[in-house]
Amino acid sequence: xxxxxxxxxxxxxxxxxxxxxxxxxxxxxxxxxxxxxxxxxxxxxxxxxxxxxxxxxxxxxxxxxxxxxxxxxxxxxxxxxxxxxxxxxxxxxxxxxxxxxxxxxxxxxxxxxxxxxxxxxxxxxxxxxxxxxxxxxxxxxxxxxxxxxxxxxxxxxxxxxxxxxxxxxxxxxxxxxxxxxxxxxxxxxxxxxxxxxxxxxxxxxxxxxxxxxxxxxxxxxxxxxxxxxxxxxxxxxxxxxxxxxxxxxxxxxxxxxxxxxxxxxxxxxxxxxxxxxxxxxxxxxxxxxxxxxxxxxxxxxxxxxxxxxxxxxxxxxxxxxxxxxxxxxxxxxxxxxxxxxxxxxxxxxxxxxxxxxxxxxxxxxxxxxxxxxxxxxxxxxxxxxxxxxxxxxxxxxxxxxxxxxxxxxxxxxxxxxxxxxxxxxxxxxxxxxxxxxxxxxxxxxxxxxxxxxxxxxxxxxxxxxxxxxxxxxxxxxxxxxxxx
Numbered sequence: 001x002x003x004x005x006x007x008x009x010x011x012x013x014x015x016x017x018x019x020x021x022x023x024x025x026x027x028x029x030x031x032x033x034x035x036x037x038x039x040x041x042x043x044x045x046x047x048x049x050x051x052x053x054x055x056x057x058x059x060x061x062x063x064x065x066x067x068x069x070x071x072x073x074x075x076x077x078x079x080x081x082x083x084x085x086x087x088x089x090x091x092x093x094x095x096x097x098x099x100x101x102x103x104x105x106x107x108x109x110x111x112x113x114x115x116x117x118x119x120x121x122x123x124x125x126x127x128x129x130x131x132x133x134x135x136x137x138x139x140x141x142x143x144x145x146x147x148x149x150x151x152x153x154x155x156x157x158x159x160x161x162x163x164x165x166x167x168x169x170x171x172x173x174x175x176x177x178x179x180x181x182x183x184x185x186x187x188x189x190x191x192x193x194x195x196x197x198x199x200x201x202x203x204x205x206x207x208x209x210x211x212x213x214x215x216x217x218x219x220x221x222x223x224x225x226x227x228x229x230x231x232x233x234x235x236x237x238x239x240x241x242x243x244x245x246x247x248x249x250x251x252x253x254x255x256x257x258x259x260x261x262x263x264x265x266x267x268x269x270x271x272x273x274x275x276x277x278x279x280x281x282x283x284x285x286x287x288x289x290x291x292x293x294x295x296x297x298x299x300x301x302x303x304x305x306x307x308x309x310x311x312x313x314x315x316x317x318x319x320x321x322x323x324x325x326x327x328x329x330x331x332x333x334x335x336x337x338x339x340x341x342x343x344x345x346x347x348x349x350x351x352x353x354x355x356x357x358x359x360x361x362x363x364x365x366x367x368x369x370x371x372x373x374x375x376x377x378x379x380x381x382x383x384x385x386x387x388x389x390x391x392x393x394x395x396x397x398x399x400x401x402x403x404x405x406x407x408x409x410x411x412x413x414x415x416x417x418x419x420x421x422x423x424x425x426x427x428x429x430x431x432x433x434x435x436x437x438x439x440x441x442x443x444x445x446x447x448x449x450x451x452x453x454x455x456x457x458x459x460x461x462x463x464x465x466x467x468x469x470x471x472x473x474x475x476x477x478x479x480x481x482x483x484x
Contacts, residue, residue, distance in 0.1 A: 004029040020079040021070065022046025042422045045087070049079055051423050053087040057398060058414070060384055092394055094420035095401035099157075102408050102416075106153040107217045113150035122218060125149035127225035127253070128209075128232065129374035130202030133387060133396065139198045141393055143381055143400050144205035147373045149225065153408040154377060156216070158205035159400055161393035164192035191393045203235045210248075211241050223249050225369040227256040252364040253371040254300075257356075258293035264352045265289065274345050282467075288313070292356070300368035307357040314353040317346060377407050410437035 002011050007030040016035075017024040022045075025036045040047040056066050067078030079087075111121040119125075126146045132139035140163040146156045167190065173179045194201055213219055220242050226232055233250045242248070262285060269280040295309035384399040385391045391399075405413025411433035418425055 004031055007031045018077070019046055020049035020083055021052060021076045022048050040424060045083070047423060049083060050087050050090065050421055051418075053079065053084060054091055054418065054421060054423065057091065057395075058384070058402065060386065060389070060399075062395070088394065088398070090421060091417075092398050094417050095398050095405070098413060098416045098420055099401040099404050102405055102413060103155055103157075104217070106148060106151055106155050106408060107219065109151045109153070110148040110155065111219070113148075117150065122220060123222040124155070124213075124219050125223035125225070126155060126221050127369065127371050127374055128206050129227070129371050129378070130205060131378040131381065132198060132201070133385075133391070135387065139201075141391075141396050142194075142198065142201035142205065143378070143396070144202050144209075145374055145377055145404075146206075146209050146221070147377065149223070149369070152373045154404045156209045156213070157400060157404055158208050159393065159397045160194040160201040160205050161192055161396070162194045162196075162198075162201075163393070164190055165392060167192055191397070203232050206232045207235055207239050207241075210236055210239060214242075220246060221248065222246065223251060225251045225253060225371060227253045227371060228260075250364060251367055251369045252361070254293065254296050254365050254368055255370050255372065257296065257361070257365055258289060261292040261352070261356055262286070262289035264356070268348055268352065272348055274348070279345055288317075296362070296365050297368055300366060303359055303362040303366060306362045306365065307359065310353060310357040314349060317349065377403065380407050410440055412437060 003009060004011055009030045012028045014026040014028070015023045015038075016026055022041075023038045025038055027034045027036065038046070038048075042050065052066060053063075056062070056069075059065075061069070063079060063081065063084040066084075070076045070078040110124060114121045114123065126148060128144065128146050130142050130144035133141040133143075140161060142160040144158050144160070145154050147153060148155050194204065196204075210221055213221055224233060224236060233248075236248050265280060265285045265288060269275050269285065274280045291313055292310060295313060296306050299305035299309055380403040381400050384403055385396055402414070402417065405417065409416075415425055415430070415433050418429075
Protein backbone atom coordinates (compact mmCIF):
# COMPACT_ATOMS: atom_id res chain seq x y z
CA UNK A 1 0.00 0.00 0.00
CA UNK A 2 3.01 2.32 0.52
CA UNK A 3 5.93 2.90 -1.81
CA UNK A 4 8.89 5.28 -1.74
CA UNK A 5 8.08 8.41 -3.74
CA UNK A 6 11.67 8.60 -4.96
CA UNK A 7 12.68 5.05 -5.98
CA UNK A 8 9.09 3.87 -6.42
CA UNK A 9 9.94 0.64 -4.58
CA UNK A 10 8.27 -1.07 -1.63
CA UNK A 11 9.05 0.26 1.85
CA UNK A 12 9.89 -2.07 4.70
CA UNK A 13 9.14 -1.15 8.30
CA UNK A 14 10.94 -2.35 11.42
CA UNK A 15 11.66 -1.10 14.92
CA UNK A 16 14.78 -0.74 17.00
CA UNK A 17 16.15 1.08 20.03
CA UNK A 18 13.27 0.04 22.27
CA UNK A 19 13.33 2.04 25.50
CA UNK A 20 10.30 1.40 27.65
CA UNK A 21 7.23 2.28 25.58
CA UNK A 22 9.29 4.33 23.13
CA UNK A 23 11.20 3.04 20.13
CA UNK A 24 12.54 4.04 16.72
CA UNK A 25 10.64 3.20 13.54
CA UNK A 26 13.02 2.05 10.79
CA UNK A 27 11.98 2.80 7.21
CA UNK A 28 14.10 1.10 4.53
CA UNK A 29 13.94 0.87 0.75
CA UNK A 30 16.38 1.00 -2.18
CA UNK A 31 17.11 4.66 -1.36
CA UNK A 32 18.46 3.75 2.04
CA UNK A 33 17.32 3.66 5.64
CA UNK A 34 15.80 6.29 7.91
CA UNK A 35 14.76 6.34 11.58
CA UNK A 36 11.75 8.10 13.11
CA UNK A 37 11.03 8.38 16.83
CA UNK A 38 7.75 6.73 17.81
CA UNK A 39 6.87 9.82 19.84
CA UNK A 40 8.31 13.05 21.26
CA UNK A 41 11.84 12.82 22.64
CA UNK A 42 12.64 14.88 25.75
CA UNK A 43 16.14 15.20 27.16
CA UNK A 44 17.40 11.82 26.05
CA UNK A 45 14.14 10.06 26.95
CA UNK A 46 10.84 9.28 25.28
CA UNK A 47 8.00 11.44 26.55
CA UNK A 48 5.67 8.43 26.71
CA UNK A 49 7.79 6.82 29.45
CA UNK A 50 7.69 9.89 31.65
CA UNK A 51 3.97 10.26 30.98
CA UNK A 52 3.02 6.70 31.93
CA UNK A 53 5.15 6.78 35.11
CA UNK A 54 3.51 10.05 36.18
CA UNK A 55 -0.04 8.97 35.32
CA UNK A 56 0.41 5.58 36.99
CA UNK A 57 1.65 7.44 40.06
CA UNK A 58 -1.78 9.10 40.20
CA UNK A 59 -3.26 5.59 40.19
CA UNK A 60 -0.83 4.39 42.88
CA UNK A 61 0.95 2.01 40.51
CA UNK A 62 4.73 1.77 40.68
CA UNK A 63 7.19 0.13 38.24
CA UNK A 64 5.80 -3.36 38.84
CA UNK A 65 2.27 -2.17 38.11
CA UNK A 66 3.43 -0.45 34.92
CA UNK A 67 5.16 -3.61 33.74
CA UNK A 68 2.11 -5.77 34.47
CA UNK A 69 -0.10 -3.35 32.56
CA UNK A 70 2.26 -3.15 29.57
CA UNK A 71 2.86 -6.90 29.49
CA UNK A 72 -0.77 -7.98 29.65
CA UNK A 73 -1.89 -5.24 27.28
CA UNK A 74 0.89 -6.41 24.93
CA UNK A 75 2.22 -2.91 24.37
CA UNK A 76 5.82 -3.36 25.45
CA UNK A 77 8.17 -4.62 28.10
CA UNK A 78 7.46 -1.81 30.55
CA UNK A 79 10.26 0.23 32.07
CA UNK A 80 13.64 -0.60 33.60
CA UNK A 81 14.56 0.27 37.18
CA UNK A 82 17.15 2.82 36.06
CA UNK A 83 14.72 4.60 33.75
CA UNK A 84 11.98 4.48 36.39
CA UNK A 85 14.20 5.95 39.13
CA UNK A 86 15.38 8.67 36.75
CA UNK A 87 11.79 9.61 35.88
CA UNK A 88 10.74 9.57 39.54
CA UNK A 89 13.50 12.07 40.33
CA UNK A 90 12.20 14.38 37.58
CA UNK A 91 8.64 14.01 38.89
CA UNK A 92 9.80 14.78 42.44
CA UNK A 93 11.52 17.98 41.32
CA UNK A 94 8.54 19.07 39.20
CA UNK A 95 5.88 18.41 41.86
CA UNK A 96 7.97 20.19 44.50
CA UNK A 97 8.43 23.26 42.30
CA UNK A 98 4.74 23.43 41.31
CA UNK A 99 3.44 23.12 44.88
CA UNK A 100 5.76 25.92 46.00
CA UNK A 101 4.19 28.20 43.39
CA UNK A 102 0.64 27.13 44.29
CA UNK A 103 1.25 27.66 48.04
CA UNK A 104 2.51 31.20 47.38
CA UNK A 105 -0.69 31.81 45.41
CA UNK A 106 -2.75 30.63 48.39
CA UNK A 107 -0.80 32.98 50.69
CA UNK A 108 -1.86 35.92 48.50
CA UNK A 109 -5.48 34.73 48.59
CA UNK A 110 -5.33 34.43 52.38
CA UNK A 111 -3.88 37.93 52.72
CA UNK A 112 -6.77 39.35 50.69
CA UNK A 113 -9.32 37.47 52.81
CA UNK A 114 -7.64 38.71 55.99
CA UNK A 115 -8.09 42.30 54.84
CA UNK A 116 -11.76 41.65 53.98
CA UNK A 117 -12.32 40.29 57.49
CA UNK A 118 -10.59 43.18 59.26
CA UNK A 119 -7.38 41.37 60.12
CA UNK A 120 -3.78 42.29 59.43
CA UNK A 121 -2.80 40.83 56.02
CA UNK A 122 0.33 39.24 57.47
CA UNK A 123 -1.28 37.77 60.63
CA UNK A 124 -2.66 34.42 59.56
CA UNK A 125 -5.09 32.06 61.24
CA UNK A 126 -4.12 28.48 60.33
CA UNK A 127 -5.21 24.97 61.24
CA UNK A 128 -2.49 22.36 61.64
CA UNK A 129 -2.67 18.59 61.71
CA UNK A 130 -0.41 15.61 61.13
CA UNK A 131 -1.18 12.21 59.67
CA UNK A 132 0.95 9.07 59.75
CA UNK A 133 1.56 6.52 57.02
CA UNK A 134 0.98 3.68 59.46
CA UNK A 135 -1.75 3.55 62.05
CA UNK A 136 -0.51 3.79 65.61
CA UNK A 137 2.72 5.35 66.80
CA UNK A 138 5.32 3.23 65.04
CA UNK A 139 5.10 4.89 61.64
CA UNK A 140 8.25 5.84 59.76
CA UNK A 141 6.57 8.66 57.82
CA UNK A 142 4.34 11.62 58.66
CA UNK A 143 2.61 14.32 56.61
CA UNK A 144 1.80 17.60 58.40
CA UNK A 145 -0.04 20.55 56.90
CA UNK A 146 -1.00 24.12 57.71
CA UNK A 147 -4.24 25.22 56.04
CA UNK A 148 -5.45 28.82 55.77
CA UNK A 149 -8.59 29.54 57.76
CA UNK A 150 -10.35 31.66 55.12
CA UNK A 151 -9.17 30.00 51.91
CA UNK A 152 -9.36 26.44 53.24
CA UNK A 153 -6.27 25.58 51.17
CA UNK A 154 -2.83 24.20 52.00
CA UNK A 155 -0.36 26.99 52.79
CA UNK A 156 2.60 24.88 53.83
CA UNK A 157 3.43 21.24 54.41
CA UNK A 158 6.26 19.10 55.71
CA UNK A 159 6.89 15.39 55.19
CA UNK A 160 8.92 13.74 57.94
CA UNK A 161 10.64 10.40 57.55
CA UNK A 162 12.94 8.44 59.83
CA UNK A 163 13.94 5.81 57.25
CA UNK A 164 15.72 5.90 53.92
CA UNK A 165 16.64 2.65 52.21
CA UNK A 166 20.05 3.81 50.96
CA UNK A 167 21.12 4.72 54.52
CA UNK A 168 20.22 1.23 55.72
CA UNK A 169 22.19 -0.38 52.87
CA UNK A 170 25.37 1.58 53.65
CA UNK A 171 25.08 1.30 57.42
CA UNK A 172 26.89 -2.06 57.45
CA UNK A 173 29.87 -0.47 55.66
CA UNK A 174 30.12 2.51 57.96
CA UNK A 175 33.89 2.35 58.59
CA UNK A 176 35.00 1.90 54.98
CA UNK A 177 36.38 4.47 52.54
CA UNK A 178 33.50 3.72 50.17
CA UNK A 179 31.05 4.70 52.89
CA UNK A 180 32.81 8.01 53.56
CA UNK A 181 32.79 8.84 49.86
CA UNK A 182 29.11 7.92 49.57
CA UNK A 183 28.20 9.86 52.70
CA UNK A 184 29.80 13.08 51.46
CA UNK A 185 27.66 12.94 48.34
CA UNK A 186 24.54 11.75 50.14
CA UNK A 187 24.31 13.83 53.32
CA UNK A 188 22.96 16.94 51.59
CA UNK A 189 20.16 15.04 49.83
CA UNK A 190 19.24 12.44 52.43
CA UNK A 191 15.46 12.27 52.79
CA UNK A 192 15.53 10.74 56.30
CA UNK A 193 14.92 14.06 58.05
CA UNK A 194 13.70 12.93 61.47
CA UNK A 195 15.22 11.27 64.48
CA UNK A 196 13.05 10.42 67.44
CA UNK A 197 9.63 8.95 68.05
CA UNK A 198 6.81 8.94 65.51
CA UNK A 199 4.70 11.13 67.78
CA UNK A 200 7.37 13.85 67.69
CA UNK A 201 7.13 14.14 63.88
CA UNK A 202 4.04 16.35 63.96
CA UNK A 203 5.50 18.62 66.63
CA UNK A 204 8.78 19.07 64.74
CA UNK A 205 6.98 19.67 61.44
CA UNK A 206 4.72 22.39 62.89
CA UNK A 207 7.73 24.06 64.51
CA UNK A 208 9.59 23.98 61.20
CA UNK A 209 6.71 25.63 59.33
CA UNK A 210 6.27 28.32 61.99
CA UNK A 211 10.01 29.03 61.94
CA UNK A 212 10.15 29.61 58.17
CA UNK A 213 6.85 31.49 57.75
CA UNK A 214 8.42 34.96 57.68
CA UNK A 215 11.30 34.04 55.39
CA UNK A 216 9.20 31.97 53.00
CA UNK A 217 5.92 33.93 52.90
CA UNK A 218 6.53 37.14 54.90
CA UNK A 219 3.68 36.28 57.28
CA UNK A 220 3.19 35.22 60.90
CA UNK A 221 0.81 32.56 62.17
CA UNK A 222 -0.94 34.38 65.01
CA UNK A 223 -3.82 31.94 65.51
CA UNK A 224 -3.32 28.20 65.58
CA UNK A 225 -6.27 25.79 65.31
CA UNK A 226 -5.27 22.39 66.63
CA UNK A 227 -6.41 19.38 68.59
CA UNK A 228 -5.36 18.13 71.98
CA UNK A 229 -3.71 14.98 70.65
CA UNK A 230 -0.16 16.34 70.84
CA UNK A 231 1.94 18.96 72.58
CA UNK A 232 2.24 21.01 69.42
CA UNK A 233 0.94 24.26 70.89
CA UNK A 234 3.29 24.05 73.86
CA UNK A 235 6.17 23.52 71.43
CA UNK A 236 5.09 26.61 69.47
CA UNK A 237 5.09 28.69 72.65
CA UNK A 238 8.47 27.33 73.74
CA UNK A 239 9.85 28.08 70.28
CA UNK A 240 8.82 31.75 70.58
CA UNK A 241 9.77 32.27 66.95
CA UNK A 242 8.00 35.64 66.66
CA UNK A 243 9.33 37.09 69.92
CA UNK A 244 7.64 38.10 73.17
CA UNK A 245 5.62 40.88 71.52
CA UNK A 246 3.70 38.47 69.28
CA UNK A 247 1.84 35.74 71.13
CA UNK A 248 0.37 32.80 69.21
CA UNK A 249 -3.22 32.07 70.30
CA UNK A 250 -4.68 28.57 70.15
CA UNK A 251 -8.23 27.59 69.23
CA UNK A 252 -9.48 24.04 69.74
CA UNK A 253 -11.05 22.00 66.97
CA UNK A 254 -14.61 21.55 68.24
CA UNK A 255 -14.81 18.22 66.45
CA UNK A 256 -12.06 16.84 68.71
CA UNK A 257 -13.63 18.41 71.80
CA UNK A 258 -16.89 16.69 70.90
CA UNK A 259 -15.06 13.36 70.56
CA UNK A 260 -13.89 13.69 74.17
CA UNK A 261 -17.46 13.27 75.36
CA UNK A 262 -17.83 10.06 73.36
CA UNK A 263 -14.53 8.72 74.68
CA UNK A 264 -15.44 9.50 78.29
CA UNK A 265 -18.86 7.87 77.93
CA UNK A 266 -17.43 4.73 76.32
CA UNK A 267 -14.83 4.45 79.09
CA UNK A 268 -17.59 4.92 81.69
CA UNK A 269 -19.68 2.21 80.06
CA UNK A 270 -16.72 -0.19 80.17
CA UNK A 271 -15.38 0.52 83.67
CA UNK A 272 -18.77 0.74 85.43
CA UNK A 273 -20.41 -1.98 83.30
CA UNK A 274 -23.27 0.28 82.25
CA UNK A 275 -24.02 -1.35 78.91
CA UNK A 276 -27.28 -2.99 77.96
CA UNK A 277 -30.77 -1.98 77.08
CA UNK A 278 -31.94 1.21 78.78
CA UNK A 279 -28.39 2.21 79.79
CA UNK A 280 -25.35 3.48 77.86
CA UNK A 281 -25.95 1.89 74.49
CA UNK A 282 -23.85 2.87 71.48
CA UNK A 283 -26.83 4.72 70.02
CA UNK A 284 -27.27 6.77 73.18
CA UNK A 285 -23.55 7.53 73.48
CA UNK A 286 -23.48 8.87 69.93
CA UNK A 287 -26.60 10.89 70.57
CA UNK A 288 -25.26 12.46 73.77
CA UNK A 289 -21.96 13.19 72.04
CA UNK A 290 -23.79 14.85 69.17
CA UNK A 291 -25.82 17.12 71.43
CA UNK A 292 -22.75 18.04 73.45
CA UNK A 293 -21.20 19.17 70.18
CA UNK A 294 -24.37 21.05 69.21
CA UNK A 295 -24.31 22.90 72.54
CA UNK A 296 -20.87 24.21 71.58
CA UNK A 297 -21.60 24.91 67.90
CA UNK A 298 -24.79 26.86 68.66
CA UNK A 299 -23.05 29.17 71.11
CA UNK A 300 -19.68 29.86 69.46
CA UNK A 301 -19.69 33.50 70.58
CA UNK A 302 -19.97 32.88 74.32
CA UNK A 303 -18.21 30.34 76.55
CA UNK A 304 -20.78 30.99 79.31
CA UNK A 305 -23.65 30.14 76.98
CA UNK A 306 -21.79 26.99 75.89
CA UNK A 307 -21.41 25.87 79.50
CA UNK A 308 -25.05 26.63 80.22
CA UNK A 309 -26.27 24.68 77.19
CA UNK A 310 -24.04 21.70 78.09
CA UNK A 311 -25.30 21.56 81.68
CA UNK A 312 -28.90 21.91 80.48
CA UNK A 313 -28.48 18.56 78.73
CA UNK A 314 -27.23 17.03 81.98
CA UNK A 315 -30.15 18.38 84.02
CA UNK A 316 -32.54 17.10 81.42
CA UNK A 317 -30.98 13.64 81.55
CA UNK A 318 -31.42 13.53 85.33
CA UNK A 319 -35.02 14.71 85.14
CA UNK A 320 -37.73 12.50 86.67
CA UNK A 321 -41.51 12.63 86.84
CA UNK A 322 -41.25 13.71 90.46
CA UNK A 323 -38.62 16.35 89.71
CA UNK A 324 -38.89 17.45 86.08
CA UNK A 325 -36.08 19.68 84.77
CA UNK A 326 -37.09 20.22 81.14
CA UNK A 327 -37.64 24.00 81.24
CA UNK A 328 -34.45 24.71 79.26
CA UNK A 329 -34.74 21.83 76.76
CA UNK A 330 -34.87 23.11 73.16
CA UNK A 331 -38.05 22.56 71.14
CA UNK A 332 -38.33 21.23 67.60
CA UNK A 333 -36.99 18.27 65.65
CA UNK A 334 -33.46 18.67 67.06
CA UNK A 335 -34.62 18.47 70.66
CA UNK A 336 -33.04 15.78 72.81
CA UNK A 337 -35.97 15.86 75.21
CA UNK A 338 -36.80 12.22 74.49
CA UNK A 339 -33.49 10.96 75.97
CA UNK A 340 -34.04 9.86 79.57
CA UNK A 341 -31.19 8.04 81.33
CA UNK A 342 -31.25 5.10 83.67
CA UNK A 343 -30.65 6.12 87.33
CA UNK A 344 -27.47 3.98 87.49
CA UNK A 345 -26.01 6.03 84.65
CA UNK A 346 -27.09 9.44 85.93
CA UNK A 347 -24.95 9.39 89.06
CA UNK A 348 -21.73 8.91 87.07
CA UNK A 349 -22.29 11.71 84.57
CA UNK A 350 -21.96 14.88 86.65
CA UNK A 351 -18.16 14.81 86.88
CA UNK A 352 -17.86 14.23 83.11
CA UNK A 353 -20.20 17.10 82.23
CA UNK A 354 -18.54 19.45 84.70
CA UNK A 355 -15.07 18.63 83.41
CA UNK A 356 -16.07 19.07 79.76
CA UNK A 357 -17.74 22.42 80.43
CA UNK A 358 -14.70 24.06 82.04
CA UNK A 359 -14.28 27.71 81.08
CA UNK A 360 -10.62 27.33 80.04
CA UNK A 361 -11.65 24.54 77.64
CA UNK A 362 -14.69 26.31 76.20
CA UNK A 363 -12.79 29.59 75.76
CA UNK A 364 -10.63 27.79 73.20
CA UNK A 365 -13.80 26.72 71.34
CA UNK A 366 -14.93 30.30 70.68
CA UNK A 367 -15.35 30.93 66.98
CA UNK A 368 -16.35 27.34 66.19
CA UNK A 369 -13.12 26.31 64.47
CA UNK A 370 -12.55 22.85 63.03
CA UNK A 371 -9.80 20.84 61.35
CA UNK A 372 -12.17 19.40 58.75
CA UNK A 373 -10.05 20.79 55.91
CA UNK A 374 -6.94 19.06 57.30
CA UNK A 375 -8.77 15.76 57.64
CA UNK A 376 -10.05 16.08 54.09
CA UNK A 377 -6.53 16.73 52.81
CA UNK A 378 -5.16 13.73 54.74
CA UNK A 379 -7.68 11.45 53.07
CA UNK A 380 -6.60 12.85 49.67
CA UNK A 381 -2.98 11.93 50.42
CA UNK A 382 -3.70 8.38 51.55
CA UNK A 383 -5.90 7.73 48.53
CA UNK A 384 -2.82 8.29 46.38
CA UNK A 385 -0.52 6.26 48.64
CA UNK A 386 -2.68 3.89 50.72
CA UNK A 387 -1.55 3.13 54.24
CA UNK A 388 -1.63 -0.63 53.75
CA UNK A 389 0.88 -0.48 50.86
CA UNK A 390 4.61 0.08 51.31
CA UNK A 391 6.09 3.30 49.92
CA UNK A 392 9.44 5.07 50.30
CA UNK A 393 9.67 8.66 51.46
CA UNK A 394 10.32 10.04 47.96
CA UNK A 395 7.09 8.49 46.66
CA UNK A 396 5.21 9.79 49.72
CA UNK A 397 6.57 13.27 49.05
CA UNK A 398 5.52 13.11 45.38
CA UNK A 399 2.02 11.91 46.29
CA UNK A 400 1.71 14.57 48.99
CA UNK A 401 2.71 17.34 46.58
CA UNK A 402 0.24 16.04 43.98
CA UNK A 403 -2.50 15.76 46.63
CA UNK A 404 -1.84 19.32 47.83
CA UNK A 405 -2.08 20.59 44.26
CA UNK A 406 -5.36 18.78 43.62
CA UNK A 407 -6.71 19.90 47.00
CA UNK A 408 -5.88 23.55 46.26
CA UNK A 409 -6.51 23.88 42.53
CA UNK A 410 -8.04 20.62 41.26
CA UNK A 411 -6.68 18.96 38.13
CA UNK A 412 -5.36 22.32 36.93
CA UNK A 413 -2.38 21.59 39.20
CA UNK A 414 -1.86 18.21 37.51
CA UNK A 415 -1.64 19.96 34.16
CA UNK A 416 0.92 22.37 35.64
CA UNK A 417 3.03 19.43 36.82
CA UNK A 418 2.79 17.83 33.38
CA UNK A 419 3.87 21.11 31.86
CA UNK A 420 6.88 21.23 34.19
CA UNK A 421 7.73 17.67 33.13
CA UNK A 422 7.49 18.76 29.46
CA UNK A 423 4.70 16.27 28.87
CA UNK A 424 2.57 17.34 25.94
CA UNK A 425 -0.98 18.39 26.93
CA UNK A 426 -3.37 17.76 24.05
CA UNK A 427 -7.09 18.30 23.66
CA UNK A 428 -8.34 15.15 25.40
CA UNK A 429 -6.02 15.67 28.37
CA UNK A 430 -7.23 19.26 28.85
CA UNK A 431 -10.87 18.24 28.40
CA UNK A 432 -10.52 15.51 31.04
CA UNK A 433 -8.98 17.92 33.58
CA UNK A 434 -11.67 20.57 32.99
CA UNK A 435 -14.45 17.98 33.31
CA UNK A 436 -13.02 16.58 36.56
CA UNK A 437 -12.73 20.05 38.09
CA UNK A 438 -16.28 20.99 37.07
CA UNK A 439 -17.68 17.78 38.59
CA UNK A 440 -15.61 18.33 41.73
CA UNK A 441 -17.10 21.80 42.25
CA UNK A 442 -20.64 20.51 41.69
CA UNK A 443 -20.05 17.70 44.19
CA UNK A 444 -18.77 20.15 46.81
CA UNK A 445 -21.75 22.44 46.33
CA UNK A 446 -24.15 19.51 46.63
CA UNK A 447 -22.48 18.19 49.80
CA UNK A 448 -22.53 21.65 51.39
CA UNK A 449 -26.34 21.91 51.22
CA UNK A 450 -27.95 21.67 54.66
CA UNK A 451 -30.58 19.25 53.37
CA UNK A 452 -27.83 16.90 52.15
CA UNK A 453 -26.02 17.08 55.50
CA UNK A 454 -29.24 16.32 57.38
CA UNK A 455 -29.91 13.32 55.14
CA UNK A 456 -26.42 11.93 55.77
CA UNK A 457 -26.81 12.40 59.51
CA UNK A 458 -30.21 10.71 59.45
CA UNK A 459 -28.84 7.72 57.49
CA UNK A 460 -25.96 7.29 59.95
CA UNK A 461 -28.30 7.36 62.93
CA UNK A 462 -30.61 4.80 61.31
CA UNK A 463 -27.67 2.48 60.61
CA UNK A 464 -26.47 2.78 64.22
CA UNK A 465 -29.95 2.06 65.58
CA UNK A 466 -30.37 -0.92 63.28
CA UNK A 467 -27.00 -2.36 64.32
CA UNK A 468 -27.87 -1.83 67.99
CA UNK A 469 -31.17 -3.65 67.45
CA UNK A 470 -29.39 -6.61 65.82
CA UNK A 471 -26.87 -6.81 68.68
CA UNK A 472 -29.61 -6.81 71.31
CA UNK A 473 -31.70 -9.40 69.45
CA UNK A 474 -28.85 -11.77 68.50
CA UNK A 475 -26.57 -11.36 71.50
CA UNK A 476 -22.77 -11.47 71.30
CA UNK A 477 -21.74 -13.60 68.32
CA UNK A 478 -18.16 -12.45 67.75
CA UNK A 479 -15.41 -11.85 70.32
CA UNK A 480 -12.19 -13.25 71.79
CA UNK A 481 -12.70 -16.68 73.31
CA UNK A 482 -16.43 -16.71 72.57
CA UNK A 483 -16.31 -20.26 71.19
CA UNK A 484 -14.72 -21.74 74.35
